[in-house]
Amino acid sequence: MSTNSRFHDLKQEIIETNKCTGCGACIAICPVQCLSLNELEPYMLPADSKEMKQPCIDCGLCHEFCPRVEITNQFSQGSSTILNRGNVFTAQTTDEQLRGKCQDGGVVTSILKYLFSEDLIDGAVVSKFDSSWKPIPVIVQGIEDLEGSSGTRYSVSPNLSVLSPRYLERKLALPYDNINGLRLAFVGTPCQISAIRKMQSHSVKAPIFPSNLIKITIGLFCMENFDHEGLVKEFTNTKLGIRDEQIRKMDISKGKLFVYTDDEPKVTPIKDLNSYARNACHYCKDFSNALADISVGSVGSQGGWSTVVIRTEIGEKAFTQARIKGYIEVDSVRHETIAAIQRLENIKNKKAKA
Numbered sequence: 001m002s003t004n005s006r007f008h009d010l011k012q013e014i015i016e017t018n019k020c021t022g023c024g025a026c027i028a029i030c031p032v033q034c035l036s037l038n039e040l041e042p043y044m045l046p047a048d049s050k051e052m053k054q055p056c057i058d059c060g061l062c063h064e065f066c067p068r069v070e071i072t073n074q075f076s077q078g079s080s081t082i083l084n085r086g087n088v089f090t091a092q093t094t095d096e097q098l099r100g101k102c103q104d105g106g107v108v109t110s111i112l113k114y115l116f117s118e119d120l121i122d123g124a125v126v127s128k129f130d131s132s133w134k135p136i137p138v139i140v141q142g143i144e145d146l147e148g149s150s151g152t153r154y155s156v157s158p159n160l161s162v163l164s165p166r167y168l169e170r171k172l173a174l175p176y177d178n179i180n181g182l183r184l185a186f187v188g189t190p191c192q193i194s195a196i197r198k199m200q201s202h203s204v205k206a207p208i209f210p211s212n213l214i215k216i217t218i219g220l221f222c223m224e225n226f227d228h229e230g231l232v233k234e235f236t237n238t239k240l241g242i243r244d245e246q247i248r249k250m251d252i253s254k255g256k257l258f259v260y261t262d263d264e265p266k267v268t269p270i271k272d273l274n275s276y277a278r279n280a281c282h283y284c285k286d287f288s289n290a291l292a293d294i295s296v297g298s299v300g301s302q303g304g305w306s307t308v309v310i311r312t313e314i315g316e317k318a319f320t321q322a323r324i325k326g327y328i329e330v331d332s333v334r335h336e337t338i339a340a341i342q343r344l345e346n347i348k349n350k351k352a353k354a
Contacts, residue, residue, distance in 0.1 A: 006060035007035070007044060010069070015041060018279040019068045023188075024137070024161030025195035026062035028210040033166045035062060040156055051166060064202070067194040068283060083288075083338045089308045090301040090337060091323075091330045102150045103251065104298040105306030107328055108187055108218055109150045111294070114322040115185055116143045121215060123172075124185040127157035132244050133236075134228045137162045139172060139184070152220070154250060155228040156278065159188045160195060163210035182213045189222045190286035197291045216314050219289025221297025221307075221341075223281075223348060230276030240266050253298065285352040287345045294319055299344060300337030307337055 007026075014020050022040030032054045034045050042062070045052045063069060093099060093106030095113075102109060115121045126149040127135040135157030140146055161167065168179050186196065199211035236242050236250075242259055249260040252270060259266045289295040293315030294308060301307045310316045322328050 005056060005058045006063040007056060007058075010042070010063040010066060013063075014066055014068050019283055021067060021189075021191040021280045021284075022156040022158050022278075023067060023192045023195055024158030024163075025065050025067065025192070025199075027158070027161040028163035029061045029065050029199065030164070031059060031061065032057055033164060037158055037161060040158060065195055065198050067191040067198070068280065083309065083341055087310045088333045088338055088341070089310070089319075089330050090305045090333050091308050091328045092305045094326055094329055098150065099304065103152045103249070104301065105304060105328075106150060107296050107306040107308055108220075109146055110327040111218065111318055111322050112140075112146060112185055112187075113143050114325055114327045115216070115318065117325075118321070120183070120318075121185045122183045124187065125159050125162055126187050127153055127159060129153075132228075133232050133247055133250075139168075141172070151249060152251065154226050154252065155231055156189075156225045159186070160192055160210070163213065180212060183215045184213045185216045185218065186214045187218045187220065189220055189225070190284060190289045190291070191280075193217050193219045193289055193291045194286070216294075216318055217292045219292025219295045221288050221295065221299060221344075222284075223287060223344065224277045224284075225281055226273055226276040227278060231273065235273065235276060240268070242266060283352055285349045287348040288341050297341075300334070300340035305331065307333075307341065309341070 010026065020041060024037065026042050027035050027037060032052065034052045034054070034056045035042050036045050036051065044056065047055060091105055091107050093102065093110040095106065095110060098106045098109060112124050115124070123139045123141045125137065125139055126146070127137050128148045130136050135153040135155055137157050137159040139162050140149060162171070165179060168174050168182070196211050196214055196217060199209065232244070236247065236259055237244065240259060242261060246261045247259060248262065251258040251260070255270050257268050257270055257273060288297065288309060290311070293312045294310060297307050299307055308319065310319055323330055
C-alpha cells in the first residue's frame, strides 16, 4: 500500500488518532473489498487474501464516506432537527410477548415487523448479541429472524459492514448481480446514519453502492458507546461479579447502569463507566440521530414506552401505517419529553465542541 493512498490518510487522520467509530462504512463502500475489521479497527487485507477481489485502487471512498471526516458536501436527504408536538411521540408495541423482551417500548422491532408484513423490505440491518454480550451485525430476512435483535446495545456493532458485497454474497447466498435489487431497513447509531447520508448525497456511480439498498433508516438515540471488553469483561464480569450467562438485560436510565439478572438488578452510577467510553464518541454532537427517517429512544418517556421523532416523509408514512395497522399504539407527548431530548442534545453538543 502506498504511503500516499487515501486509506493511509484515513488511517493517519482517523484510525491512529482514535476517532474511528467502528461503523463499518469503509468496509461496505470499498469496491474491491480490500478492507476488513479487526476488533472494530479497519485494516488492509494482505495481498494474498482470498477475500480481496483485487488490491487497493486508491479510489478514496473509504476516506470520503467516513463519518468522522469533515463533511464537505450537502446531504440531499436529511431530517428536521426542530422538535415539536407534531413530530415527537411516545409509543409502544401492541405485542404483549414482545413487551416482555424489548428494551423500552419495542417500537423499532414493531415497525420492522410492519415493513416485513407489508412486503416493503427484503431485510433489515440490525444487531444481535453473541454469548459474551458482544453486539454482532446481521441482516435479518423476515419477522421470524427478528428474535434476539430487540434491546439496546451499549457497545459498538459495525452495522454498515454487512452492506459489503462480500457479506451479502456469503451470508445471504445472493448472486452479485442481484444485490442491487435488495430493499433494506437500517437500524443504527448517529455516526452510522451520517455515513449513509453522505453516500446518498454523493454523485459517485458504482456497480454496488451500499446506500442504494437502504429504503428507510431508524436511528437510535445515543449519548456514547463503551468498549465491549471494558463494559462486560472488566466492569460487569469482574467488578460486579456477574457472569455473561447471568445477564438478562442492560439498561442506562437516569444516570445509572442497570444490569438485570434473575435476581435483583445491580445498579451503578454511569460515571463509573467513564473510562470505558469510546474516544470517537466524544467528537459526536448528535444525540437524537437527527439524520434518520425515524429516531427512537427512551428519554422523556415513561417505563415501557419509547420516544419517537419523525424526521422525514418516509419515516412519517412507515410510523403512521404501523400505527393504523395495529403494530404500535401512540400516546400524547408531553412538553417534558421534548425538553429532555433538547437538554441531552445540548450536553452532547457542548462536550463535542470541548
